Structure formats: C-alpha cells, structure tokens
Amino acid sequence: MKRLSQKPLSVVILCLSLLMCVGSLTFLGACVHEDGSVGTCHWAAVACSALGGLCALYSLLALLIINKDLSAGLTLAVIPTSILSALLPGHLMPLCLMSSMRCQSLMKPSMVLLGFAIAILAAVQAYLLLTVRKGSR
Amino acid sequence: MRDLVFRNLRGRPGKTGALVLLVTFLSLTLCGGGLVLSSLRAGLNSLENRLGADVIVMPSKAALKTDLDTLFLQGTIGPYYMNMSTVNKIGRTEGIGRMTTQVFLSSMRASCCSIPIQVIGFDPETDFTVQSWLAQSRQGTLKDGELLVGTKVNVNVGESIKLYNVSCPVAGRLAPTGTGLDTAVYCNLNTIRSLMAAAGALGGYSYINGDPAETISAVYIKAADGVNVDDIVNSINIHVRKVQAVRTRSMVTGVADSLGGVSRTVTVLMVVIWLLIWVILLVAFALLAGERKREFAALRVCGMSRARLSGLVFAEAFCVSAAGAVLGILLSLVLVRSFSSLIEGALGLPFLLPSSGTVAALATVSMLVCLLAGPIASAVSARKLSRVDTGLILREG
DSSP states (O other): OHHHHHOHHHHHHHHHHHHHHHHTTTTTSOOOOTTSOOOHHHHHHHHHHHHHHHHHHHHHHHHHOOOHHHHHHHHHHHHHHHHHHHHIIIIIBOOOSBTTSHIIIIIHHHHHHHHHHHHHHHHHHHHHHHHHHHHHO | OHHHHHHHHHHOHHHHHHHHHHHHHHHHHHHHHHHHHHHHHHHHHHHHHHHOOSEEEEEHHHHHHSOGGGHHHHSSOOSOOEEHHHHHHHHTSTTEEEEEEEEEEEOOSSTTOSSOOEEEEEOTTTOOSSHHHHTTTOOSOOOTTOEEEOTTBOOOTTOEEEETTEEEEEEEEOOOOSSGGGGEEEEEHHHHHHHHHHHHHHTOOTTOOSOGGGEESEEEEEEOTTOOHHHHHHHHHHHSTTEEEEEHHHHHHHHHHHHHHHHHHHHHHHHHHHHHHHHHHHHHHHHHHHHTHHHHHHHHHTTOOHHHHHHHHHHHHHHHHHHHHHHHHHHHHHHHHHTHHHHHHHHTSOOOOOOHHHHHHHHHHHHHHHHHHHHHHHHHHHHHHHTSOHHHHHHHO
C-alpha cells in the first residue's frame, strides 16, 4: 500500500497499459471482414496489444521493485515502448484505406492517445523517482 | 504573496490535483460540447452548399430502398440504374434550368479492388454539383481514367487505386464535407463506364443490365429562375414512369430536424454536467477552507489583512482554474479531433470540424468561463474565512 502511494503514476501507467493490451484486441480493436478474413489492421492491433502488455509488465515491476534506480530505469523503458505502440497503427503498419473504418476511426486515435499519455506519465514518474533519490542523499 | 500561493498548492498535491481535475471536467464539457455542436452545424452548412441541385431524380426502386434523408450521408443511392431514354423524358419537363446525370458504382471487397468504395461518375460538360466543389481544391479538367478522392480515402495523390482490375491514378483530393461524399471517389463518365464494363466482365456487378453507356443512376436538376420547384417535382412524378423526384430542400430539412434533436440533447447534458461539477467545486472549496481555518488564523496573527487573505484564496482558486481550463481545452480539442469520424458515424449526421477561428473563439470562451467559475466557487469560502474570529480558532486548537 505504501508503494502504491509512493508511485501513484505507476499505478495509472499500469492501468493504461492494461487498457491498451486488452482494448486493442477487444472494444478498441480492428473489425473482422464480413467474409471472416482479417487485414493488416488486425495484425497492427495484435502488435499494439503485445506492446501494451510489455508496458504493463515494466510498470508492474517498477511498482514492486524497491530500488529507486531500477524502478526509474524500468519506467524509462516504458517510454519508447509506448511511443512505438502509438506509431504502429497507420504510421508503421498500414490500416484500411477508409477513415470511416473502425481501425482508422477508433483504434488508431485510441492507441495514439493511450501511447502518448503513457509516455508522458512515465517521463513524469521517472523524473520524480530520480529527483526524490537525489534529494534523499 | 505569489510565492505563498504556489507553495500552498504544491504543499497539497492530492487536493490541488483533485480540484484541477474538477475544473478540467468543467472545461472539457464546455469546450468539447461546443466543438461537437459547432461541428454539427458546420456539417449541415456543408451539406446545403454541396447539394447544389433543387431536385434529384432516381429510380423508384432506389427511392423505396434508400432513406432519402440520409442519401448524402451514405454517399450514393446504391446499385439502382435507369436508362438514358428516361433522362430524355425528364428533360422535356418545363421549368428545368440545368440538368446533369451521375452514375454510381460500388467496388467489391475482393482481390480485383484495392478497397470497397463508392465510385461516382459525373458529366463534366453539364455538371453543376461536383465541379463547383472541385474548383476549391483542384484546377483543370479530369482526364479519362483519373480519380479524385474524398478526404476520408487515405490514398495519396499520384498513387493508384485498383477497381475491377483497372488501375486508376489519383489526380486530386477533395475538400472535406463532413458527409458520406468524403468516403467516395469521383471520375468522369467515360471512366465509370469503362469500370462498369470491367465489373460486368468480372461478373461482379449483376445489377447492370444492358449497355453501360446507356445507364445512369441519378439526375440532378436546377430549376430555372422564377419556376416553382414543387411544380417540377410533381410533373416528373406524374409524367415519367419508374422514377422518383425529390426536392433536396426536404432532405436537408430532415437532416436539420435530426440535428436539432441532437443539439438539444447535447446542450441539456452540457448544462446538467456543468451545474453538477460546479456545485461539487463549490462544496470542495468550502470543505478545504474549513480544513485550513487554523492556517488562515495563523496568517492573520502574523499580520495578514482580511483583504489579502481573501486575495490568497482567490489567487489559489484562479491558479487551479487556469491549469484545469487549459488541460480541459487541450483534452477536448485532441479528443474531438481524433474521434471525429467515430462521432460522425455514431450520430449519423454530417460532422465537419469548424474553422480555426471558431475553435479559438470556443477555447477562449471556455477559458474565461472556467477562470470565473473557480474564483466564484471559492468566493463564499473566502468571505467566511475573512470574518472568522482568529483568537477563537487558535484557542480551540
């Protein structure tokens, strides 16, 4: 409980990462075509889910580990991972050609917002961890 | 004084954060709701401007199957066709100023097509609906085989789209309309007829009967000056068989009615949420001020005047409101901009983001209202605090 109160942003990062991990394959994910086939947008969603899972793992470890240096390092590792997940749909992996499709109208903006929100929160949390460590010396 | 304000706010990060979050919701509701309403109005204006024609004539089968109010939200009327001889009969109607034809074709989700999309073929020589819109984004005539894409089709100019195994280069991108027309591609009649022939050869378009060159989907009519549009509509519906003439004004009115309903709902929700959050803010400021009675009493003992004490409370509320307002405005801009396609799909109404001037005006109004809301909510607490008996509070311990 004490750890939770010391690293409140890690809890938020963990929740957002889990949302990205689960959401990209469910309610925020790409649609399945009428004939049951899937496009590249489906694989972009799977990649986002994997990266979201990785962010969740990093933030969980950062939350549990007492050593502040290690915790800050793990939190810093979340930043490039979450930015990568934000850039994947539509930028690094192609989506459907119509902006009105679910992958373009829901999945892409959701992943961009979640990815950058996680990156900003992780940067703030890492800064707090590093400055608190310096201050305590 | 300024230093004390920031120290007070930094000293209670949890409570400051909670207050900033409340004002963020206030700002988000105001700016976000305003943006949605402005976008809906901009979409309706765009729809009115794009229609151009007074009357649309389509096969009666299409009129039966298609909800006419949403014709332009869907883009086209679907796979229904009529013969050119019908067009000649329509052309004999008195009072017609200008008349043009369009042909609609849908591509398939199959290997022969890059994308399932509506293709709209127009006649450049007689057209008065599409080309006025094209002139805003592209100069010059459209060559045979070339396509223009709506703003929601994510294909760049210079790239090609494959339709029924025919590769068509994209010559330009159209300005956004906030309607289904944004999800279509446009070409001249020669191009669409070659695409129809290709579709027929692939067996993918069984609706096309006869010669594609003699097939059209809809006729657009502009009434001559001084002619009653209803007379043209009635004349066509009485004298020409198997077609249905519709006044475009009635279609816009239908969309406007739906928009009115949605606008009212959004406005009521905005007001209710706003009042609710403002009351919570009022209570929060009162509770926080109650908690800080001893702190304020100590400041009074140190020589701070009542006016400066009230000023301190106001300044704290102002800083909290400013931070929350900026956050809320930024959040609403990002959310509405990012999810505009989703909102358009969910509401089923034309949705076009307003001009940057309108957005700036909305943001300014939201900022001002939120900057006032926080200090007003804290005014009651500030008044109470400035009148407390300092000695009594300190003695109470």
